Amino acid sequence: MQYHFIIDDASTGLRLDVFLATQLESLSRSQVRLAVNNGLATSDGQTLKPSSRLHSGQQISFATPPPLPTGPLGEDIELDILFEDEHLVVVNKPPGMVVHPSTGHWDGTLASALVYRFRQLSDSGGSHRPGIIHRLDRDTSGCIVVAKTNPAHANVASQFADRTVKKAYLAVVTGNPDRDRDFINKPIGRHPRRREQMAIRSGHTTSREAISFYEVLERYGPFSLVRITPKTGRTHQIRVHLAHIGHPVACDSIYGGTATLDAMGLGVVKEAASTNVVIDRQALHAESLAFTHPTTGETVTFRAPLPEDMQRLIAILGQ
Numbered sequence: 001m002q003y004h005f006i007i008d009d010a011s012t013g014l015r016l017d018v019f020l021a022t023q024l025e026s027l028s029r030s031q032v033r034l035a036v037n038n039g040l041a042t043s044d045g046q047t048l049k050p051s052s053r054l055h056s057g058q059q060i061s062f063a064t065p066p067p068l069p070t071g072p073l074g075e076d077i078e079l080d081i082l083f084e085d086e087h088l089v090v091v092n093k094p095p096g097m098v099v100h101p102s103t104g105h106w107d108g109t110l111a112s113a114l115v116y117r118f119r120q121l122s123d124s125g126g127s128h129r130p131g132i133i134h135r136l137d138r139d140t141s142g143c144i145v146v147a148k149t150n151p152a153h154a155n156v157a158s159q160f161a162d163r164t165v166k167k168a169y170l171a172v173v174t175g176n177p178d179r180d181r182d183f184i185n186k187p188i189g190r191h192p193r194r195r196e197q198m199a200i201r202s203g204h205t206t207s208r209e210a211i212s213f214y215e216v217l218e219r220y221g222p223f224s225l226v227r228i229t230p231k232t233g234r235t236h237q238i239r240v241h242l243a244h245i246g247h248p249v250a251c252d253s254i255y256g257g258t259a260t261l262d263a264m265g266l267g268v269v270k271e272a273a274s275t276n277v278v279i280d281r282q283a284l285h286a287e288s289l290a291f292t293h294p295t296t297g298e299t300v301t302f303r304a305p306l307p308e309d310m311q312r313l314i315a316i317l318g319q
Contacts, residue, residue: 007058016041017050020062027064035065071127072101072109074116082143082302087152087295089118089131092304093144095281099135101128114146121146122153133157134233142169142286142304155294160233166290169228169238170217170306172283172313173247174256176224181215184241188234197254198236200244210234212241220317223250227287238284250313252282261313278316279309 003024011019017036021029033050035041040063041048054060080092093099093110100111114121114131121131124147131146133156147153159165189207191197201207211231218225224247228238239255242248248256262276290301306314 001064003062003064005060005062007054007056007060009056011054012056014054015050016048016052016054016060019054019060024062024064031065035062038065040065071130072111072115075108075112076116077108077113079110079113079117080304082304083300087148088156088293089114089146089148090289090302091144091146093136093141093286095139095141095307095309098138099144100132110144118148120148122148122150124150124153124157134160136286137236137239137282137284139281140169140284140286141307141310143167143289143302144286145289145291145302152294156291159291163231164291166288166301167230167233167286168288169230170285170287170310171226171228171238171242172250172310172317173224173226173242174250175222175247176219177214177216177226177245177247179216181213184210184212184214184245186210186241186244188237188240198234198240200240208232208234210237210241212238214242218314218318223317225314225317239282250283251279252284256282279313281309283310283313285310 005023017029017033020032020036020041021027024032027035036048036050039047042061043058080094081089082092083090091110098109101109111128111130111132118131123130125132131148131153133145133147133153136142136144145156147156186200187202187207188198188210189201189204191199192201209232212228213231214226214228216224216226228242230237236255239249239252243252243255250256251259251261253259260280261278285306286304288301288303290299292298293300
């Protein structure tokens, strides 16, 4: 909606965002400030700033920002469907795809692709998470199960909660673990200083039990290929646990310190645009997922093939 104001003497000297917030009770000052920063307030054809001071007789035009969507908009994005029936869909999520909309990631999500492709999805997880039962990190590829109906959603979600879903991941890690296989049983909570990170942390309100089992499949000198079967499903669990034992996932910029590996001896390069880049995201893949089908009662197992970047990395390491 478009609004037009003529500033009177009583409003002279006020900041623009303060004035608009008092005139438009449906918008908070922060919402007004964001709209003004996006160029929605003008005077004499010139865009204004939230801090602009008003003067008597000034004419202000302001367009209210469009409402946020109640759910993801469907987008025609290709999906690798591993399985589909009238109850469930299992997708091989590509690296780089966010699972559901969040701040800064409204487009190009798995949820948007699902809405475009399927007429019916469960709404148990809320309007922004149609069909989404669990999630994978943006740069982690592999198996993810989606519910078409609310009963199927509730059934599979309860299996995740009861820890009966069997998950297996493949990861290329830095260094060589000193054991061929082992359990990592360390609680995980929010990082005390970095909001986007998790950390090994006990005795905090955010701390939760976290258990992972790993086994080394191949050793490649400075790198190793491992399979991880997490018992719990904490945020960033595998990445935090592997970093904790001194073998972070290769190219994990948050927990490993490096973001890109190149083909020249797999040394670290700074620019992902380099023609020698082998992989520029965490080398972590959700290899398989097994659970009880919500209607047949049978155990179903799904496997996602390795994406090209991890295939390329492993092939080079194998040489």
